[in-house]
Amino acid sequence: MADVKKMATREGYGRGLVALGAAHEDVVVLDADLAGSTKTGMFAKAYPDRHFNCGIAEADMMCVAAGFAANGFVPFASSFAMFAAGRAFEQIRNSIGYPHLNVKIGATHGGLSVGEDGASHQCCEDFALMRSIPGMVVICPADGVEAEAATKAAYEYQGPVYLRMGRLAVPVFHEDGFKFKIGKGEIMREGTDIAIIANGLMTYEAIKAGEALEAMGIHARIVNMSTIKPLDEELVLKCAKECGKIITCEEHSIIGGLGEAVCSYLAETCPVPVKRIGVNDKFGCSGTAAEVLKAYGLSAEHIVEVTKVFLNR
Numbered sequence: 001m002a003d004v005k006k007m008a009t010r011e012g013y014g015r016g017l018v019a020l021g022a023a024h025e026d027v028v029v030l031d032a033d034l035a036g037s038t039k040t041g042m043f044a045k046a047y048p049d050r051h052f053n054c055g056i057a058e059a060d061m062m063c064v065a066a067g068f069a070a071n072g073f074v075p076f077a078s079s080f081a082m083f084a085a086g087r088a089f090e091q092i093r094n095s096i097g098y099p100h101l102n103v104k105i106g107a108t109h110g111g112l113s114v115g116e117d118g119a120s121h122q123c124c125e126d127f128a129l130m131r132s133i134p135g136m137v138v139i140c141p142a143d144g145v146e147a148e149a150a151t152k153a154a155y156e157y158q159g160p161v162y163l164r165m166g167r168l169a170v171p172v173f174h175e176d177g178f179k180f181k182i183g184k185g186e187i188m189r190e191g192t193d194i195a196i197i198a199n200g201l202m203t204y205e206a207i208k209a210g211e212a213l214e215a216m217g218i219h220a221r222i223v224n225m226s227t228i229k230p231l232d233e234e235l236v237l238k239c240a241k242e243c244g245k246i247i248t249c250e251e252h253s254i255i256g257g258l259g260e261a262v263c264s265y266l267a268e269t270c271p272v273p274v275k276r277i278g279v280n281d282k283f284g285c286s287g288t289a290a291e292v293l294k295a296y297g298l299s300a301e302h303i304v305e306v307t308k309v310f311l312n313r
Contacts, residue, residue, distance in 0.1 A: 004171040004172070004173075005171070005172045006169040006170060006171055006172065007143065007144030007145075007169055007170070007172050008039075008144060008165070008166060008167060008168060008169045008170065009108075009141050009142075009143065009144055009146075009147035009165040009166050009170065009200075010037075010038060010039045010108040010109070010147070010165040010166065010167065011039055011144050011147075011169075012141065012143070012144035012145060012146065012147030012148040012149075012151070012165070013038075013039055013078075013106055013108065013147050013148070013151050013163065013165050014038075014039025014040060014041070014042040014043065015042065015144075015148045016147065016148040016149070016150070016151025016152055017029055017039075017040060017042065017043040017076060017106075017151060018042050018043055018046050019148070019152065020151065020152060020155050021043055021046055021047045021050065022046075024074070024155065026072065026073050026074050027050065027073070027074050027075075027076070027155065028050045028051075028052065028068055028073050028074070028075050028076070029043045029044070029047075029050065029051045029052070029075070029076045029077075029078065030051075030052045030053075030054050030061050030064060030065055030068075030075055030076070030077040030078065031044075031051070031052070031053055031054065031061075031077075031078045031079065032053075032054055032055065032056055032057065032058050032061050032078070032079040032083065032084075033053055033054075033055050033056050034078070034079055034080065034108075035051070035053065035078075037080070037108065037109065037167075038078040038079065038080070038106065038108045038109075039108070040076070040078045040106070052064070058079050058083045058084060058087045058088040058091075059087060059088045059090070059091045060091075061077050061079070061088070062077055062088045062091035062092050062095060062096060062103070062105075063091050063095050064077075065077040065096070065103045065105075066091075066095040066096050066099070066101050066103060068103075069096075069101040069102045069103045070099075070101060074102055074104065074155055075103055075104065076104045076105075076106050076151075076154075077103060077104070077105050077106065078105075078106040078107070078108065079107065079108075080107065080108060080109040080110075080114075080121060080123070081107035081108065081109055081110035081111075081123040081126045081164055082109070082120070082121050082122075082123035082126075084105055084106075084107040084126075085105075085107055085123065085125070085126035085129045085130055085162070086123060086125070086126070086129070089129055092105065092130075092133065092136075092160075093133050096160050097133040097134060097135060097136055097160055100135050100159055100160065101159075101160060102158055102159060102160070103160050103161075104151075104154045104155065104160070104161045104163065105130075105160070105161065105162045105163065106151070106163050106165065107123075107126060107162065107163065107164050107165065108165045108166070108167065109121065109123075109165075109166070109167045110123050110126055110140070110164040110165065110166055110200075110251070110252075111123065111124060111164075111166060111200065111201070111251035111252060112124065112251060112279065112284045112289070112292045112293055112296055112298065113166050113167060113168040113201060113251060113289040113292070113293060114167050114284075114289070115167070115168070115286075115287060115288050115289035115291075115292055116286055116287065116288065117286070118284065118285065118286035119283040119284040119285060119286070122283070122284030122292075124251070124252050124253045124278075124279045124284065125252075125253055125256070126162070126164060126252070127140070127164070127228055127250070127252045127253075127256060127257035127258065128252075128253065128255060128256020128257060128260075129256075130162040130229075131228060131229050131256065131257075131261065132256075133160075135159060135160060136160050136161070136162055136229065137154075137157060137159065137160065137161040137162065137182060137183075137227070137229060137230070138162045138164070138227070138228040138229040139154070139161065139162065139163050139164065139182070139226055139227050139228070140163075140164045140199045140200040140226055140228060140250075140252075140258075141163070141165065141180075141200070141226050142170075142173075142174075142198075142199060142200060142201070142203035142204065142224050142226055143170055143171065143172045143173055143174055143203075143204070144170075144172055145172055145174040145175070145176060145178050146174050146178060146180060146224075146226060147163075147165055149174075149178050149179060149180035150163060150180045150182075150226065151163065152180070153180040153181065153182050154182075157182055161182075164200070166200065166201055166251070167289070168201065168289045170201045170204060171204045173188075173204060173207065180226070182227055182230075183227050183230040183231075183232055184227065184232050184235075185197070185223050185224060185225040185226075185227070185232035185235040185236075186223065186224040186225075186226070187221065187222070187223055187235075188203070188206075188207055188210075188222040188223065188224050189207065189210045189220070189221065189222035190219075190221055191210070191214075191218075191219035191220045191221040191222070191243070192219060192221065192242055192243055193218050193219045193220060193243065193311065194218070194220050194221070194243050194244070194245045194246070194247065194307060194310070194311060195220070195221040195222075195223060195239035195240075195242075195243040195245070195246045195247070196209065196210065196220050196221065196222050196223065196246075196247045196248075196249060196303065196307070197223040197225045197236070197239065197246060197247070197248050197249070197258070197262060198222070198223070198224065198225065198248070198249035198250065198258075199224065199225050199226050199228065199249075199250055199258055200226075200250060200251045200252075201251055201293075201298075202249040202250055202251055202277075202298060203222075203224045203226075203249075205249065205298065205299055205300040205303060206222050206249050206300070206303060207222050208300035209222075209300040209301075209303035209304045209307065210222040212300065212304050213304060213307060216308075218307065218308070218311065220307065221239060221242075221243055223235065223239060225258060225262075228257065228258050228261055229261065231261050231262070231265060233265055233269075236262055236265055236266065237265075237266075237269060237270055240266055240269075240270045240272045241270060244272055244273075245272060245273045245274075245275075245310060245311065246262060246266070246272060246273070246274045246275075247274070247275045247276075247277060247303070247306060247307060247310060248262050248263075248274065248275075248276050248277065248278070249277045249278070249298075249303060250277070250278045251278070251279075251293075251298055252278055252279060253278060253279045253280075253281065254276040254277075254278040254279065254280055254281070255281060257278060258278075259274070259276030259277075259278055260276070262274060263276070273310070273313070275306060275310045277297065277298070277302065277303060277306060278298075279296055279298075280296075282296075284296075
């Protein structure tokens with residue numbers, strides 16, 4: 001698998017913005033002095049008159065985005081996830097969520113894979129924060145192609161959207177031209193022994209785990225659940241009924257994210273055993289992305305071990 005093409009989801013986000021800028025004159029992009037890192041600099045180069053650097057002032061940026069939306073534009077406001085979701089939570093809640101304005105938040109550098117930047121920048125709480133805002137759509141694409149497609153889908157959706165992208169280049173497994181549907185999961189591999197539901201960079205790890213489990217005679221269904229809210233409840237229910245046990249995998253705290261969304265839904269509809277793989281109520285630590293992800297059990301190998309134990313419980 002060493003020759004698999006890799007692309008950071010933030011790169012796909014940048015490409016999506018450029019494509020939207022060419023097709024729609026109402027698209028504007030705001031950034032908090034991080035355009036080179038968030039990849040909105042690609043849009044700034046193509047459409048400088050529609051790119052606005054708001055400086056290191058994320059709270060102000062969200063209010064500016066709200067103003068643009070109130071005047072008929074479709075703003076994409078970008079910063080690192082820690083600052084977009086964390087520092088600007090009040091403004092997102094009160095100025096974007098409460099009036100249900102058509103603002104898209106492009107948050108990059110989410111999760112532990114920020115690596116060397118350490119715990120202060122490794123945001124593993126953003127799904128929980130954004131899910132709690134009424135009417136907010138929450139998306140975490142699994143590869144660069146899906147990130148580009150999700151960015152275009154966010155434009156087409158009327159209302160606030162939170163898009164979470166990563167810093168790390170990850171394997172691309174979607175084909176060019178992939179169409180993203182908000183609120184719809186995607187079965188990557190069929191199986192009935194257990195269902196593994198993942199998003200973000202954990203989807204590819206789940207796919208690799210599925211291949212390894214197959215060699216052991218365990219047929220795992222692998223699902224890419226990029227939309228955390230609204231959750232694809234129909235697919236989750238189908239997995240619960242047909243597989244009997246579910247594992248969720250995410251580069252986020254097990255509190256408030258994909259795992260909790262799946263558990264909350266199934267507890268009221270079809271209670272089955274669920275095991276959550278994610279960050280276990282801890283802060284991150286500094287190291288290379290690969291080192292940190294391995295240390296926190298966010299790997300195909302860990303998914304395989306957890307699956308074997310869980311099936312024998």
